[in-house]
Amino acid sequence: MIEFQVSQSLKTQNMSVVDNYNHPDKKIIYVKECVRGWGIDPEEMNNYYLTRCSCPSTSVGTCNAGSFCICVDQFKPNYKDGRLVEEKMFGNLIVFECGWNTCECAPSCNNFLVQKGPCKTLEIVDVRNKGKGVITKASLEAGTFVCEYTGELIGYQEAEDRLASKDKNNYILTLREHCEDCIIDTCVDARLFGNIGRYLNHSCDPNCILVPVRTGNTIPRICIFAKRNIRKGEELTYHYNSQSENLSSTRCYCRSKKCAGFLPSSSGLDLR
Numbered sequence: 350m351i352e353f354q355v356s357q358s359l360k361t362q363n364m365s366v367v368d369n370y371n372h373p374d375k376k377i378i379y380v381k382e383c384v385r386g387w388g389i390d391p392e393e394m395n396n397y398y399l400t401r402c403s404c405p406s407t408s409v410g411t412c413n414a415g416s417f418c419i420c421v422d423q424f425k426p427n428y429k430d431g432r433l434v435e436e437k438m439f440g441n442l443i444v445f446e447c448g449w450n451t452c453e454c455a456p457s458c459n460n461f462l463v464q465k466g467p468c469k470t471l472e473i474v475d476v477r478n479k480g481k482g483v484i485t486k487a488s489l490e491a492g493t494f495v496c497e498y499t500g501e502l503i504g505y506q507e508a509e510d511r512l513a514s515k516d517k518n519n520y521i522l523t524l525r526e527h528c529e530d531c532i533i534d535t536c537v538d539a540r541l542f543g544n545i546g547r548y549l550n551h552s553c554d555p556n557c558i559l560v561p562v563r564t565g566n567t568i569p570r571i572c573i574f575a576k577r578n579i580r581k582g583e584e585l586t587y588h589y590n591s592q593s594e595n596l597s598s599t600r601c602y603c604r605s606k607k608c609a610g611f612l613p614s615s616s617g618l619d620l621r
Contacts, residue, residue, distance in 0.1 A: 367466035370545040373473060373481065378542045380499050381466070383570075386538065388504015396567040397451050400424075404447075404454040412447050412458035420447050421460055428462055432492030433574050438558060444572075448565020463562050463572050467496035473548050476584060478602040481548045483585045493575040495557055495585060498522055498546040500539030502568065508536035512615070520547055523617035524561055524571050535561070535569055546573060551612055552586035554605035559587055559618045571618075589616040 366381040385394055402418045404411040412418040414426050424445040427437050437444050447460045456465065468489070476482035489495070500520065503511070508521050520539040525532060539547035549557065558576040561569035573587060586603065590613035599612045 366464065368544060370467065370471065370473070372543075377547075379544060380542045381544060382497070383499050383502040383537055383568075384542055386501035386503040386507070388507040389502050393568060394566070397448070397565050398445075398563070398567060400445070401451040401565070402447055402454055404452070404458065406453055406455045411454050412452075412460040418447070418454070418458075418460065420445055420452065427460060428492075431462065432490060433462075433494065433560065434492065438492065438560060438574060438576070444560060444562045446562060446564045451565035462494050463497060463570060464564050467545060468494060471496065471545055471585070473545065476550065479550050482550045483545060483548045484582055485579055485585060486581065488581045489575045489579040491575055491577050493579075495549075495573040495575060496544060496546045498537055498539065498544075498559070498571040498573060500537040500543040500547065501541065503536050503538055505534040505536055508534075508538065511538065519616070521616065522559075522571060523615070524559075524569060525617065525619045526561070526569075527619075535571065537571060549573065550584065550586050550603070551589040551601065552603040552605055553588065553601065553609050554603070554607040555586040555588045556583065557585050557587040561618070589613045590618075592619045 368381045372379050400420060400423055402412060402420045404418050412421055414421060424443050427433060427444050436442060447454050447458055449464055470485045470487040472484050472486055473481055474484050508523060512521060518540060522537050524535040556576055556579050557573050560572050560574055562572045563569050593613050593615065595614040596609060596611040597614045601608055601610055601612050
């Protein structure tokens, strides 16, 4: 059980996420982090966990196993050599970073990655039969952080209402987490607000994976990591809903040997 409290930022300076990408369509608003939408209480945006470290901000490479960092001690190391460890990628274990707004350590700590912004080698390109897509201009090793899926953070009912509208361009991604006595839904709609993450396409045999990451705030960030080693020029993809066997009427063009022929009926991740 993770305790949390309503708290304001503990640091007076603001760290700006380094994200120099933009949208090909200027009508879409580029947001580096999720923005509050319908169905989200303003106080939810300021809920922070009680777990926070006091590691020295003057040290480089702090917050790792054996450093007495409370964040790492409680939730175990997330990264090795700047990449997500395999047990956190596939084991449904909590990824809890030191929070810029909550912990006292420096951004150079070993438990601080997704808050620095997306991978710098990404490029939005035209992909046959898919519209836009994202490739990498350099090879990526397994566990590399690609980007967050940002957009409008909305309530579950609002997400259901928008999905019911049958809008052809659906960019709603839902993360469902099963806790001891409750279910937590995090819904992000990137149709009008979003970052480069909205352009990653589906594949039935993807090279990337969705992983929720907490960075001090109780609302998780839905992050995309390289699932395996990825070659330069390869399109980056993730499975829109690997837990569901329900398919939509939209044809899939992933061209993988495991292709189901059609896209999943909904996009999301269900963690139990």
